[in-house]
Amino acid sequence: MPDHKVRIKLKSYDYRALDQAAAYIVESAESTGAAVAGPVPLPTHIKKFCVNRSTFINKDSREEFEVRTHKRIIDILEPTPKTIDSLTRLNLPAGINIEIKM
DSSP states (O other): OTTOEEEEEEEESOHHHHHHHHHHHHHHHHHTTOEEEEEEEEEEEEEEEEEESOSSTTTTOEEEEEEEEEEEEEEEESOOHHHHHHHHTOOOOTTEEEEEEO
16 A cells, blocks of 8 residues: 555644644554654634623723634554554543544
């Protein structure tokens, strides 16, 4: 299977937990003998919200909030059955969205 690869997309609001999870995935994939490309950081998606502090008198006074979504991609080249088995048994911390494409 020369063109077979597994792509893992990770998303999280906390970049520290995301980097730890990516390091854990790379370590577990390399321990099973697969070649790993990544983690590749993707652009951070920033969603901004502007909210009025007061609706009547102080209408010009506003408060701004933002939510940052950090993303990483990991490609596992030439995965073995042992690699795929270890990927299905991942124990990642809460708050990390993982998407695996084979």
